[in-house]
Amino acid sequence: DQQVKQNSPSLSVQEGRISILNCDYTNSMFDYFLWYKKYPAEGPTFLISISSIKDKNEDGRFTVFLNKSAKHLSLHIVPSQPGDSAVYFCAASVQGAQKLVFGQGTRLTINP
């Protein structure tokens, strides 16, 4: 029973264009969402988070959008750069709790 799903295993985007990564969740109790980026042979690195009281959060080239009614969040990267090529994981939790639930990950490839 996958509570957090990333339905696209991979995504290929041209350098300079927008990358959009998607994530769906089923547990309506989730109220805190995060995106992590992972390079091979390294641990995941925190990118950006959003609380359910917001519908958008920006940090530089990264913006996360949350649609609570659709139980959907997305990560936008603009403009995409070669160094953005990595696996991206979304994660969710009930705020104040310790248990993060991760999606399966999406491999993003930025082509020159």
Next chain:
Amino acid sequence: DAGITQSPRHKVTETGTPVTLRCHQTENHRYMYWYRQDPGHGLRLIHYSYGVKDTDKGEVSDGYSVSRSKTEDFLLTLESATSSQTSVYFCAISAVGDQPQHFGDGTRLSIL
């Protein structure tokens, strides 16, 4: 980068042997976590600790035990390793329970 060291980084062992993985942090964070990463599953929480000698189970705790005798060290033990426990194991830390977790670089464990 968060001061998290996982040891060993790679290990190959045989079915039925005990295995202990170590996570060491220099951040004095209260919370520590163990995850496993498998293809198609993302990261799944095994156990976590919310203080010295205080631990709780995660999503996939069967076959694993943990101990935390000092703030800086969190040990994961496979009492009798099985091939299904072949995985990449990540340790994470956070200062408080609802803050982003920061990850170590992982231990690749192969059980033959």
